[in-house]
Amino acid sequence: MSPGDKVLMFETGHFATLWHKMALRLDIQPEFLGLPGYEGWRHGVQADMIEARLKEDTLHELKAVCVVHNETSTGVTSDIAAVRQAIDAAGHPALLIVDTISGLASADYRHDEWGVDVTVSGSQKGLMLPPGISFNALSLKAIEVSKQAKLPKSFWAWDEILEANKNGYWPYTPSTNLLYGLNEALDMLLDEGMDHVLARHQRWAAGVRAAVEAWGLEIQCQDPSVYSPVLTGVVMPEGVDADAVRKIIYERFDLSLGMGLGKAKGKMFRIGHLGDCNDLTLIATLGGCEAGMKLSGVSLKGSGVTAALDYFAANPLNADER
Structure with missing residues (x-):
């Protein structure tokens, strides 16, 4: 330019x-x-x-x-x-x-x-x-x-x-030092195979969205065709300060969530589901979110943890996981 x-x-x-x-x-x-x-x-x-x-x-x-x-x-x-x-x-x-x-x-x-x-x-x-x-x-x-x-x-x-x-x-x-790390990261990705890597991220994202739906809350992204496989934004009900909820979750469960930024500040928090992660770490993350929201007085429709567990069980990434 x-x-x-x-x-x-x-x-x-x-x-x-x-x-x-x-x-x-x-x-x-x-x-x-x-x-x-x-x-x-x-x-x-x-x-x-x-x-x-x-x-x-x-x-x-x-x-x-x-x-x-x-x-x-x-x-x-x-x-x-x-x-x-x-x-x-x-x-x-x-x-x-x-x-x-x-x-x-x-x-x-x-x-x-x-x-x-x-x-x-x-x-x-x-x-x-x-x-x-x-x-x-x-x-x-x-x-x-x-x-x-x-x-x-x-x-x-x-x-x-x-x-x-x-x-x-x-x-x-x-x-x-970062280049040595990059070399290892690329080996990990290529050994797994990029098709598998991308499918893994889509599956995690779908499981987290199942949790948000079970909670009865809105997803920040309103167009299902462009849902991110990398992270999911969770919108708090009107009148609930998302940053205050995040603070309770962090202090009580040592769980750090992404904050709402710019126009979304105070309206939502972000759950990341990318990279070196697995079903168990995501279930634990959703458990911390669910417990923290209850402590914050957020009215939840149902259990997102159970919904995510059900989704992951019904949708294994590999056929031998059934």
């Missing part, structure tokens, strides 16, 4: 909002599409809105479309292939730039097949590592466009990195 470039972003939650804020600080001119209000944070990217806006941009002033794949703040996994189809249907040359920091290795993601130009990810979610490594996957188109970009950059410049990568090296001092 160059100073003053216009980009189109879609607001799906807190991390899309932070990306918008970053663009402003870098002297990019972001245009923020989205559904109105808090309800807009309960749905995924609306590809039809992107297509309509790009068709209006007959001078092709918009240089990129930026979307978050798995919105960590809401538990929504957007349809990236549909966004590429929208760009193509509009006949627009904008780059497609995707943040899949919390989606990689937990939710299905296909950089090449879906026609993504720049993918941004990190080590701290599905790759099961501490934060500290970030990754880019690049299309040839993105590399060519970057050669004309005027924003100042040194550490973030791709040219030196791509040259060093040809021989398996990095142009600066690498995070050696």
